[in-house]
Amino acid sequence: MAFEYFHFMSLIGVAFFAISGTLLGHEKNIGGFGVVVVGSVTALGGGTLRDILLNQPVFWIAEPDYLYATYGAIFIAVVFIRHLPHVSNYYMLLVDVLGMAIFNIVGIEKSLIEGTTMIVAITMGMTTGIFGGLMRDVICREIPLVMREELYSTACLSGGLTYAALFLLGVSYIWCILGSLFITVFLRLGALHWGWQPNIFRKRTVKNK
Template sequence: MSTEYFIVLGVVGVAFFAVSGALLGHDKSINGFGIVVVGVMTALGGGTLRDLLLGKPIFWVETSEYLLATYSAIFATVLFIRYMPSPSNFYFILIDTIGLAIFNVIGIEKALISGTGMIVALTMGMTTGIFGGLMRDVVCREVPYVMRGDVYASACFAGGLTYAALFALDIPYIWCILGSISVTVLMRIASLHWGVKVDLFRKRTPRPN
């Protein structure tokens, strides 16, 4: 992926996650600078952990466009909330899901560029996508999506597998990206629509004698 593509995708990703953080902060009655803190944490947390694990310069320190996109998205969200005080929860879910899908791809790409194998890249994609939202939910005293049994981390992983499959087939990067994002978003939204849960450790109901 070219540097321009990478930066554009990253800027879009941090903007979506910044909006999701600000929306949840508003829903939890966080005011003032707290909204900014939650938005920044959500937007930059996953990528910061990724870069630390990969031993790379922190992305928002190296390129200021990420910070500008984060603050701009938070400011736009605050204005939106002032004129539409009770945004539907669907907006939050959709924005968070798109941010998750984009950050997943960025994490995979950055890991591959750093010379890791695909399994490490898939793990790094999930880390990038999930960690910011995990921090957001903990700070806002919410049970994180990834721990509720929702199709969240699994949607992220499915998007990563889609990327890996297309990459192995030597499909152009843009289609690897679009395929991965589409699978993650559609799988997450569809699971919410039909109420699908991932209950790996659900106890089996004993059969009556």
């Protein structure tokens, strides 16, 4: 039962990221097969890097269901765009939020299953959640979201820390997932709607004499 739930959640994350890649490809006027490439890289990139680092079979090679989910989501996004050609880039950001939050959890759980420490699992969660979007933005010649002055990687890290805290407290498995999802999505939406920024490095103000 747990494996089926984990597998379903992974498929949903792949689909969301495939849609976000397709929407950004449309925004950047990438046509033809290029949109499929962008959507596929976004959906599969983070998980591929995670599995390579964990020395595990790459998930979409071991289980082709992920490829069906990727191509199906791309097809749905293309149909959506054809009927609403002026779709806002805001939708790409929304599905990116959901994909990142889900993949963050998937990366953490897969790492823990492989016997890593929690700090490694949190790092793998961030890798899974961020790397696909990073590749998408680079291909589309965008400043990667993770490099901008807004809550992105910080939201992902906060979701991972929330999962770890609940897990170590012995909280039920489902609440670890829901708590992590809530924190990641809440912080990321806060950045989109209200411009929340981490402001780790503050510029010095020089007083005029």
